[in-house]
Amino acid sequence: MIKVVNVSKVFRTGKKEIRALNDVSFELEKGKIGALVGHNGAGKTTLIKILSTLIIPDSGDAFVNGYSVTKQEKEVRRNIGTMMVSERAFYFRLSGLDNLVFFGIIQGLSRSEAKRRAEELLELVGLSEWKNVQYMKYSTGMQRKLALARALILDPPVILLDEPTLGMDVVSSRDFRSLIKIISKEKTILLTSHNMKEVEDLADKIIVLKRGNVIAQGSKEEILSRLGKVKVIVAKNVPKGLDKYVIGYNNGTFILRVPQDENVEGEVLREEKPTLEDVFVYLMGEEMDSTRNRSGRGGWWRRWGE
Numbered sequence: 001m002i003k004v005v006n007v008s009k010v011f012r013t014g015k016k017e018i019r020a021l022n023d024v025s026f027e028l029e030k031g032k033i034g035a036l037v038g039h040n041g042a043g044k045t046t047l048i049k050i051l052s053t054l055i056i057p058d059s060g061d062a063f064v065n066g067y068s069v070t071k072q073e074k075e076v077r078r079n080i081g082t083m084m085v086s087e088r089a090f091y092f093r094l095s096g097l098d099n100l101v102f103f104g105i106i107q108g109l110s111r112s113e114a115k116r117r118a119e120e121l122l123e124l125v126g127l128s129e130w131k132n133v134q135y136m137k138y139s140t141g142m143q144r145k146l147a148l149a150r151a152l153i154l155d156p157p158v159i160l161l162d163e164p165t166l167g168m169d170v171v172s173s174r175d176f177r178s179l180i181k182i183i184s185k186e187k188t189i190l191l192t193s194h195n196m197k198e199v200e201d202l203a204d205k206i207i208v209l210k211r212g213n214v215i216a217q218g219s220k221e222e223i224l225s226r227l228g229k230v231k232v233i234v235a236k237n238v239p240k241g242l243d244k245y246v247i248g249y250n251n252g253t254f255i256l257r258v259p260q261d262e263n264v265e266g267e268v269l270r271e272e273k274p275t276l277e278d279v280f281v282y283l284m285g286e287e288m289d290s291t292r293n294r295s296g297r298g299g300w301w302r303r304w305g306e
């Protein structure tokens with residue numbers, strides 16, 4: 001179980017203050033998969049780091065299996081397995097098996113226990129055939145699987161995964177998602193992702209962060225209910241503020257996926273139920289434009305069309 005209670009975190013660099021998390025609260029029950037979503041810099045990794053006891057919140061507290069991240073760090077560490085996005089801890093010249101045995105031993109297992117557990121986990125993540133191959137020869141997908149195996153070494157009840165399928169090809173990421181589902185039956189899993197299809201496929205609960213604030217949370221159905229239908233429109237012009245809904249551009253005409261009640265002049269091709277991606281774009285508001293168009297000259301399609 002994970003419980004986050006009024007967590008805030010401000011980073012200070014020189015005179016600049018960045019409010020990475022602002023009064024964030026949510027709960028995730030045992031056996032559930034939670035997904036933290038939000039634009040770049042929304043605060044997802046900061047929250048994962050707080051839950052991993054890598055950084056301390058300025059205020060509020062979070063609980064992992066009932067243990068406080070601010071007061072019971074050791075207990076929290078025994079209850080979590082983490083897989084961070086920038087994974088540099090593995091030894092490149094050691095095999096997958098030797099890497100896992102090493103991490104088992106430094107986490108307190110005897111050599112024989114570590115070997116037994118490593119073999120078991122390599123089987124689980126589908127790397128048995130590659131166990132004696134050096135880590136540096138592993139593909140991105142294999143490296144990520146090994147990182148997941150390492151997170152599971154002590155069989156912790158809570159698993160934290162920061163962008164677990166980043167950089168993986170379609171088949172590997174689908175494979176990895178199946179693995180996450182298998183593991184989740186016994187555990188609480190919190191992951192971050194920018195891939196809305198992945199979130200749709202995996203998450204029992206979705207927590208949407210925007211500039212460090214939780215702006216929506218709930219089941220997939222609850223999040224989807226934030227938006228009525230969407231319409232796909234071919235239009236000659238994009239009304240101000242609706243740039244984020246453009247999905248295509250061709251010879252001076254735009255294709256938009258917009259919430260049904262938005263007023264856009266054009267030909268409506270079809271109306272559809274919204275996807276999570278639609279709701280995400282809708283909820284993110286001007287954030288999408290500011291992250292996509294740093295030039296301030298409008299979307300890629302505008303620049304392309306100029």
Ligand SMILES: Nc1ncnc2c1ncn2[C@@H]1O[C@H](COP(=O)(O)OP(=O)(O)OP(=O)(O)O)[C@@H](O)[C@H]1O
Nearest residue numbers: 011013018020038039040041042043044045046047
């Ligand atoms: N150690 C740090 N020092 C200063 N600022 C930081 C630090 N870590 C994070 N930040 C800032 O805090 C904000 C939240 O960052 P965070 O990495 O949590 O976002 P994120 O949602 O994980 O983003 P992304 O999707 O790009 O990984 C950002 O503005 C980031 O620049």
